Amino acid sequence: ETGVTQSPTHLIKTRGQQVTLRCSSQSGHNTVSWYQQALGQGPQFIFQYYREEENGRGNFPPRFSGLQFPNYSSELNVNALELDDSALYLCASGWDRGITGELFFGEGSRLTVL
Amino acid sequence: SQKIEQNSEALNIQEGKTATLTCNYTNYSPAYLQWYRQDPGRGPVFLLLIRENEKEKRKERLKVTFDTTLKQSLFHITASQPADSATYLCALGLNNNNDMRFGAGTRLTVKP
Numbered sequence: 001e002t003g004v005t006q007s008p009t010h011l012i013k014t015r016g017q018q019v020t021l022r023c024s025s026q027s028g029h030n031t032v033s034w035y036q037q038a039l040g041q042g043p044q045f046i047f048q049y050y051r052e053e054e055n056g057r058g059n060f061p062p063r064f065s066g067l068q069f070p071n072y073s074s075e076l077n078v079n080a081l082e083l084d085d086s087a088l089y090l091c092a093s094g095w096d097r098g099i100t101g102e103l104f105f106g107e108g109s110r111l112t113v114l
Numbered sequence: 115s116q117k118i119e120q121n122s123e124a125l126n127i128q129e130g131k132t133a134t135l136t137c138n139y140t141n142y143s144p145a146y147l148q149w150y151r152q153d154p155g156r157g158p159v160f161l162l163l164i165r166e167n168e169k170e171k172r173k174e175r176l177k178v179t180f181d182t183t184l185k186q187s188l189f190h191i192t193a194s195q196p197a198d199s200a201t202y203l204c205a206l207g208l209n210n211n212n213d214m215r216f217g218a219g220t221r222l223t224v225k226p
Contacts, residue, residue, distance in 0.1 A: 105157030
């Protein structure tokens with residue numbers, strides 16, 4: 001158990017809709033990152049939040065947005081869903097400039113867009 | 115363009131043998147490199163980290179090497195067991211803020 005929980009575990013949306021995914025980080029962690037993992041691929045970095053501000057972003061369009069709250073919980077919002085957004089969305093928490101750089105992943109939210 | 119390539123999609127070995135997985139990268143300058151294990155339907159689990167100024171790291175039956183000249187990391191599992199069967203992901207740490215870039219993974223199957 002990593003102490004990182006995500007909800008919902010599975011959901012189905014239709015093209016054009018909006019979705020919000022939630023993550024609760026492990027206690028004491030001050031960074032949270034979101035990754036998209038398509039079937040058979042490695043996780044792709046979406047963005048990271050540190051102290052409630054975006055602190056790095058991968059190659060994802062602005063319709064992917066996020067929030068980090070003072071209690072280090074986090075949300076990933078995706079607007080105008082497309083079929084290619086179907087994937088496992090992973091949240092990972094860690095320490096800023098931690099000695100190990102280890103990321104603690106949740107079990108993910110599997111999104112299907114029809 | 116930037117690439118992270120893991121040697122093969124799947125690797126099958128016999129129990130007791132050493133599994134060797136490869137991670138090659140192009141047009142990245144990672145400050146460190148990590149290896150993760152991922153089981154089906156689960157999130158990745160951290161195994162080992164090696165920094166750019168380190169050649170080798172060990173943890174129990176696991177060993178990782180990092181050659182910044184070859185731009186390659188090797189991940190070894192000695193005395194492999196069926197329970198080691200999983201997908202193994204390498205990830206490059208680009209800076210100190212946990213911005214990790216992952217390879218596609220290698221699916222390891224250890225047969226009894």
